[in-house]
Amino acid sequence: xxxxxxxxxxxxxxxxxxxxxxxxxxxxxxxxxxxxxxxxxxxxxxxxxxxxxxxxxxxxxxxxxxxxxxxxxxxxxxxxxxxxxxxxxxxxxxxxxxxxxxxxxxxxxxxxxxxxxxxxxxxxxxxxxxxxxxxxxxxxxxxxxxxxxxxxxxxxxxxxxxxxxxxxxxxxxxxxxxxxxxxxxxxxxxxxxxxxxxxxxxxxxxxxxxxxxxxxxxxxxxxxxxxxxxxxxxxxxxxxxxxxxxxxxxxxxxxxxxxxxxxxxxxxxxxxxxxxxxxxxxxxxxxxxxxxxxxxxxxxxxxxxxxxxxxxxxxxxxxxxxxxxxxxxxxxxxxxxxxxxxxxxxxxxxxxxxxxxxxxxxxxxxxxxxxxxxxxxxxxxxxxxxxxxxxxxxxxxxxxxxxxxxxxxxxxx
Amino acid sequence: xxxxxxxxxxxxxxxxxxxxxxxxxxxxxxxxxxxxxxxxxxxxxxxxxxxxxxxxxxxxxxxxxxxxxxxxxxxxxxxxxxxxxxxxxxxxxxxxxxxxxxxxxxxxxxxxxxxxxxxxxxxxxxxxxxxxxxxxxxxxxxxxxxxxxxxxxxxxxxxxxxxxxxxxxxxxxxxxxxxxxxxxxxxxxxxxxxxxxxxxxxxxxxxxxxxxxxxxxxxxxxxxxxxxxxxxxxxxxxxxxxxxxxxxxxxxxxxxxxxxxxxxxx
Numbered sequence: 001x002x003x004x005x006x007x008x009x010x011x012x013x014x015x016x017x018x019x020x021x022x023x024x025x026x027x028x029x030x031x032x033x034x035x036x037x038x039x040x041x042x043x044x045x046x047x048x049x050x051x052x053x054x055x056x057x058x059x060x061x062x063x064x065x066x067x068x069x070x071x072x073x074x075x076x077x078x079x080x081x082x083x084x085x086x087x088x089x090x091x092x093x094x095x096x097x098x099x100x101x102x103x104x105x106x107x108x109x110x111x112x113x114x115x116x117x118x119x120x121x122x123x124x125x126x127x128x129x130x131x132x133x134x135x136x137x138x139x140x141x142x143x144x145x146x147x148x149x150x151x152x153x154x155x156x157x158x159x160x161x162x163x164x165x166x167x168x169x170x171x172x173x174x175x176x177x178x179x180x181x182x183x184x185x186x187x188x189x190x191x192x193x194x195x196x197x198x199x200x201x202x203x204x205x206x207x208x209x210x211x212x213x214x215x216x217x218x219x220x221x222x223x224x225x226x227x228x229x230x231x232x233x234x235x236x237x238x239x240x241x242x243x244x245x246x247x248x249x250x251x252x253x254x255x256x257x258x259x260x261x262x263x264x265x266x267x268x269x270x271x272x273x274x275x276x277x278x279x280x281x282x283x284x285x286x287x288x289x290x291x292x293x294x295x296x297x298x299x300x301x302x303x304x305x306x307x308x309x310x311x312x313x314x315x316x317x318x319x320x321x322x323x324x325x326x327x328x329x330x331x332x333x334x335x336x337x338x339x340x341x342x343x344x345x346x347x348x349x350x351x352x353x354x355x356x357x358x359x360x361x362x363x364x365x366x367x368x369x370x371x372x373x374x375x376x377x378x379x380x381x382x383x384x385x386x387x388x389x390x391x392x393x394x395x396x397x398x399x400x401x402x403x404x405x406x407x408x409x410x411x412x413x
Numbered sequence: 414x415x416x417x418x419x420x421x422x423x424x425x426x427x428x429x430x431x432x433x434x435x436x437x438x439x440x441x442x443x444x445x446x447x448x449x450x451x452x453x454x455x456x457x458x459x460x461x462x463x464x465x466x467x468x469x470x471x472x473x474x475x476x477x478x479x480x481x482x483x484x485x486x487x488x489x490x491x492x493x494x495x496x497x498x499x500x501x502x503x504x505x506x507x508x509x510x511x512x513x514x515x516x517x518x519x520x521x522x523x524x525x526x527x528x529x530x531x532x533x534x535x536x537x538x539x540x541x542x543x544x545x546x547x548x549x550x551x552x553x554x555x556x557x558x559x560x561x562x563x564x565x566x567x568x569x570x571x572x573x574x575x576x577x578x579x580x581x582x583x584x585x586x587x588x589x590x591x592x593x594x595x596x597x598x599x600x601x602x603x604x605x606x607x608x609x610x611x612x613x614x615x616x617x618x619x620x621x622x623x624x625x626x627x628x629x630x631x632x633x634x635x636x637x638x639x640x641x642x643x644x645x646x647x648x649x650x651x652x653x654x655x656x657x658x659x660x661x662x663x664x665x666x667x668x669x670x671x672x673x674x675x676x677x678x679x
Contacts, residue, residue: 012594013591013595014593014594014597014601014602018595041509041606042509042605042606045501045606045608046501046587046590046591046594046606048587049499049586049588049590049591050591050594050595052493052494052497052498052587053591055493055641055656057493058497079493080657081656081657082642085642085644131644132644132645132647
């Protein structure tokens with residue numbers, strides 16, 4: 001067998017020699033020999049010990065030339081063990097086309113599998129997993145149970161659409177009349193309280209998702225991050241004018257029942273389609289009727305995020321209904337089970353309703369209050385109408401959509 | 414009945430290694446248990462008294478046992494790193510010598526006095542190659558005595574002593590040196606190897622001549638079949654510093670036996 005050869009200059013161990021030799025040995029078959037030529041006698045001496053520890057054999061030394069021009073040649077016989085306990089990496093392929101690396105582009109390297117091994121490690125898309133890693137016990141291992149059409153584009157949009165509390169003109173939040181500020185503080189507190197639930201629900205599923213479904217992880221992470229920001233800005237707006245609001249027990253009861261939902265698809269229906277869907281109309285109302293620019297901006301920016309969340313929910317539920325004949329029944333049962341826990345709630349808490357009216361009226365004048373009251377009642381009708389429309393978009397027939405909308409929590413989320 | 418292996422607990426990882434190996438041997442049809450001792454003198458005595466079937470010995474411990482048994486010990490196996498083991502002698506950069514005789518009168522740092530590779534053999538080889546090294550010019554780091562240099566602690570001290578100028582040269586095992594360099598131990602970067610010893614063997618699994626040959630063969634063949642490409646044992650083999658087990662061979666201990674006689678260890 002012809003020996004391979006590498007010129008190591010005067011490199012030493014710890015300063016590049018072992019890296020060069022390891023790279024050169026990759027081209028040598030097990031049992032084959034590599035000549036390492038070095039100008040350093042000390043490097044030649046230390047290479048033998050390194051080779052043995054690295055699982056190779058030191059097969060001899062020779063010297064070429066004399067004196068200061070001498071070259072020391074160390075012969076290393078490659079060991080038979082695999083450096084990494086995995087099949088060889090695939091050959092270099094054509095890079096993903098188009099110059100732009102999209103998530104869908106990555107999936108051309110390796111499609112999302114229909115089912116993933118529950119013991120799967122944290123293996124990025126395209127990576128070759130080494131054997132011998134500790135086993136995990138992921139709970140969500142079936143693609144269709146957590147996927148949504150165009151999830152990659154939702155993830156990418158979420159990443160591009162991030163904003164911060166600095167985007168809100170907080171200076172506009174001061175100086176409102178006492179009763180208007182009190183109403184705004186209560187509405188903002190109510191929204192913030194609900195946003196906590198919208199954070200906890202995706203956060204609970206996040207660590208259950210098999211790492212093979214990177215898009216779902218990224219989606220849930222963006223969802224959690226969005227809601228954390230919503231909690232922040234609505235809390236800030238609640239306190240920005242100096243007033244405080246109640247965290248109402250009726251809201252808590254509703255959210256508690258939402259957090260008790262452990263099925264991914266049922267949670268997508270109850271939170272994304274029904275809860276956040278209904279909040280889209282609420283946020284639009286707050287934006288339109290806010291007495292100050294800070295409140296309006298917070299509602300507008302949060303609305304952008306919630307729209308994405310609703311799109312995910314609709315796409316996910318639609319996919320589930322299309323693929324599984326049992327799913328419709330299971331989702332309806334989940335909505336009914338939750339409604340059964342909320343029988344003590346007969347409507348949106350009057351503290352919230354009154355605050356919406358007072359916020360929208362901006363005064364205690366009867367005319368303004370009447371007009372605002374009409375607007376809030378109109379909001380409730382809009383919510384009902386749009387809920388049914390979203391449920392239809394998610395794939396439910398009209399009678400079922402009407403039934404599900406009726407079952408929805410009076411707390412709105 | 415389980416084969417009982419004795420080993421020295423020179424580091425907490427020894428428990429991890431032998432727990433892993435015990436599972437391996439059970440699965441391989443050669444049930445094995447282990448007992449740990451705090452030093453090689455106790456381990457050798459346990460072997461000689463039949464307390465354990467097999468001792469996982471350093472070369473120094475093996476030579477003592479072999480001498481007690483008048484050359485009748487069984488050597489079952491060793492690691493790939495134990496064959497072709499060498500001692501290296503370091504100097505500060507630029508101070509390398511071309512012949513060991515140039516070390517005469519210089520200060521030589523050595524590891525623990527019971528270490529074959531870091532004390533007994535370097536003194537033997539260097540003196541044989543013409544270096545006059547009286548005990549007065551030897552700087553010894555007798556740390557972890559009883560562990561025969563396994564902990565590596567004394568070798569780190571040797572390297573530091575040479576780097577700091579407290580010694581002119583220092584001896585240690587070539588495997589320890591390669592690990593220090595690869596891991597970037599800073600004093601090692603200031604030194605270079607000036608001389609390298611002939612090859613010798615290091616650790617081995619030693620048994621009494623009375624150890625049942627069939628049990629010995631079954632245990633040894635299970636050990637030799639241990640495969641580094643098997644993910645269930647790779648971690649333990651890495652901790653033990655072995656990629657391949659080799660059959661036992663008594664041919665690599667003559668120099669150490671001579672050195673231990675000269676230096677009064679036998």
